Amino acid sequence: MNKELIQLIDISKSFDGQMVLDELNLNIHENEFVTLLGPSGCGKTTTLRILGGFTNPDKGRVVFDGQDITNIPPNKRQLNTVFQKYALFTHMTIAENIAFGLKIKKKSKSYIDDKIRYALKLVNLEGYENRMPDSLSGGQQQRIAIARAIVNEPKVLLLDEPLGALDLKLRQEMQYELIRMKNELGITFVYVTHDQEEALTMSDTVVVMNQGYIQQIGSPESIYNEPENAFVADFIGDSNIIPATMIEDKLVNILGTRFACVDTGFGCNRPVDVVIRPEDVILVEPSEGMIQGVVTHLIFKGVHYEMEVQACGFEWLVQSTTLFPVGKEVGIQVDPFNIQIMNKPESEDEEAVTLDI
Amino acid sequence: MKSVLKKIYIALIILFLYAPIGTLIVLSFNASKTRAKWGGFTFRWYISLFQNEEILRALFNTLAIAFLSSFAATVIGTVACIAMMAMKRRTKSILMGITNIPMLNADIVTGISLMLLYISLGIRFGIGTILLSHITFNIPYVILSVMPRVRQLNVSTYEAALDLGASHINAFFKVMFPDLLPGILSGFLMAFTMSLDDFIITHFTKGVGVDTLSTKIYTEIKKGIKPEMYALSALIFITVLTLLVLINLSPTDKNKRRSE
C-alpha cells in the first residue's frame, strides 16, 4: 500500500439536529481509487464535501499530507472536485472553463494553452475549445468538468456521483475512461456513488457507508465475497441472507441442516447470519442435495437463469446456467468456502461498525 | 458577526419599504386633520369612512375593476399560453415580444395610446374603458407567470388522459389545469395587485365623475387628503397582510408533512 495521503479523524457532522456522520475515521492513500458507496443519505457526499472544504465538520480533523486542513478554505486546498451535474460555468467557453483555475494561479498564456490542449486530449474532446458548455451533451460536459479539475494538477480528485446523470451505455464507457485517466495521471481519486457496479468496477478500495457509519472497507473482491454484515451483503449484489446458528468452528446449522464452512472464531451455538451469493447455490437432483426444495419462479436473464427455490421455509435466490423448470423438486448444495458467516447485530447501533483499513 | 450585519441590512431595506405604510397607519388614527400635526388618538376616521359615499364608491370601483380585469386577463392569458405551446418557435417569440410591450413600455405611453384609441373609436369614457385598459396591462403578468408552468407541463400526462378515454376538455381540466394552477393563481394575484395599484393608466382612460381610489386620491392631493383615505388604506393593507400570513402559514405545513 502506498503512503497515507488523507486522514479523516473522528469526523462528526449533523444538519438540523440530524446526525449525518458519527465519528468517522478514514485513511486514503496516494494513488488510490477510493469509492464511497452507500444509499442516499448515508453521509458519503457529506464526507466528500468535508474533504473538499465546502462543509465544515462539527467535530474531528482532516489531515492532508501530514497537515491539518480542517479550517482551510476550498480555494487553498490541493484537491479539486468534479461536481454532480458538472457545475460548468455556462457563460464561459470550454477553454475559459478549463483555464479558470490556471488564470487564478497566474500561469503564462502558453502554459495555459498547453494545459488546455493536454486536458482536452486526455478527455477525448480535442477541438472543443471555443464551444459553450450548453452545446455539449451530458457526457461531454462531464469530461469538461474533469478536464477543468485536473489541469490544476491536484493530488486528489474528488468526484461526486459524476456519472449519475448519464445513461447506462455512456456510464459504462466512462467507467473505463475514468480508470484510464486515473492511471495516466497517477493521482488519488475519491469517488462517491450509490451504484455498486460502478464501485466494484473501478475502485482499489470500496468504503461502504450507511447512516453515517462506515460499514466495511476493503477491496471490491473482499467486499463482495466477504461482506461483514447483512447491510453490506444486501447492498452489494444479490444475496441470500439466512439466519443460522454457529455450532462450532467451521460448522454451521442453516435451517436445520448442518453445513461445513471455513469461518472460525464465532463461538459455539451462537446465532449468526450467513450470506450465500445466488451464483454459489448449486442446484442438483433432490437425492444429491443437502436440503431439498421446489422451484417456484424462473426468469431468463441472458447470461444465466434466475430461479427462486422454496426450501426449509426460506426462499432461495439461485442463479444458474442450467434450467430447472418451475415445480421441479431440486436439491441444494453449497461449497463450504461460499458460506460467509456474519455476526448477527444485537441492536441497531451494533449494525453499524466503524473500521479502519 | 457577518450574519448579524446581513440581517440588519435586510431589516433596513424592509424598514425603508414599510416606513411610509407605518406612517399612513399612524395618520389614520390622528385626530388632527393635517398630516403635519399629531392631534391625539381617534377612531373617528374609521367611522366616518363608512359614511363617505364617494370613497366607498371609489373603493367599490377599484375592487370591481381589479377583480374583473384580472379574471378576464387570467382567462385570456392562460388560453393564450396553452395555444402558444403548439406554436412554432418563431411565432411564439413574436407573440411573446408583443406580450412584453405593455410590460416594457412606459405606463404613460400605454395610457395615452389607449386614450387615443377610445377617442377615435368613439367609446365613452367610464368604467368600461378603465376595465379594457386594465385587462390589457394585466394579460402580460398572467402570461409571464403561467408560461413557465406550461413549459414544464408533461404532454404525455395529457395524452395518457386521452388514452384512458377522457375528452379533450376533460383531460385539460383534470390533468393539465391542476399543474398550471399555481402559475394561474400567482398570475391572477399579480394582475390584481397591479390593477389595484395602477394610477397612471387609469388617469388617462377614466371618464369624468368615475373614480378609482388612485384617481380619487390624486384629485384629493390638491385639496388635501381626507383622513378617511388613510383609514381605508390601513384597513386594506391590514386585511391583505392577515390573509397573506394565513395563506403562507397553511401550505408550508402541508409541504413539511409531505417532505417528511
Place this chain on the structure above:
Amino acid sequence: MTSKSKWLSAPYLLWSAVFIIIPLGMVFFYGLTDKTGAFTLDNILAITTAGHAKSLRLALLLSLASTIVCFLLAYPLAMILANMKVKRHNFIILIFILPMWMNFLLRTLAWQTLLEKNGVINHVLSFFHLPALKIINTPAAIILGMVYNFLPFMILPLYNALAKIDTNVINAAHDLGANHFYTFIRIILPLSIPGIISGITMVFIPALTTFVISSLLGGGKLLLIGDVIEQEFTRISNWHLGSGLSMVLMIFILINMVLSSIFDKEGEGSML
C-alpha cells in the same frame, strides 16, 4: 397537441392587435401629424426646445441616479436573500410586493410627512443631535421617491437570477482556487446579468416617464418629461405634441428593449 389548439390564441391575438398595436399606431399617427392632419416632424423636434430638453435632461438624470441607487441597494440584498436558500421562495417575493397593496400615491405622500422640515425623520435626527435632513422639494427627494417606488422591481429580478445559480457552480469556482471577490466578479456577476438587465429596465423606464412622484415630492416646480406629456394631454389638450414627445420617450424604451434582448435571450431575468 392538435392544430386546432392554435385557434385558442385568437382571443389574445385580437386583443393585442386592438389594444396594444393599434393604440401604439395612433400615438405614431398623432405624433407625426399636425392639427390639420398633415405630416410633420415638429412634434418630435419640439423636444429640442429649451423647456422640453431641460425636463428630458432632468428626467434622464434623476432616473439614471435612482436606477443606480436601486441597483446598489438591491444587489447586496438579493445576494443575501439568495444565499439564505429559503425554501419559501414565494414568501420573499410577497414581502416586496405587499407594499403595493397600499396605494402608491398615498405611500409617496407619506414620504412628505416623513421628510418635511418638522417631519418624523428630522424629529428622530434631532433626538440624536444630528443635522436635519433638508431634501423635501429637491431633486434628491424625487430620487428617493423613485427609489422607494421601484426598488422592488430591481430586487425581484436580481433575486430570481441569483437564486437560480447552482451552489455547486460557486463551489466549483472556490474549488479551482478563486477567492470570494474573484468568484463574484467572474462567476456570480456575469451569471446574474439577465436579472440586472431586467431590473434596470423595470426601474429606469418607469422612473424616466413618471409624472406623479415629481409633483408630490419635488414641490411641483421641477418638471420631468412625464409631467410635460401629461399636461399636454390632460390640460393643454395638444395630443399631437404629447404624442410626439411620447415617441421620443419610446426611443429610450426601444434602446432598452434591444439591450435586454441582447443580454437576456431566454427571458431568464423575469420578475416572477
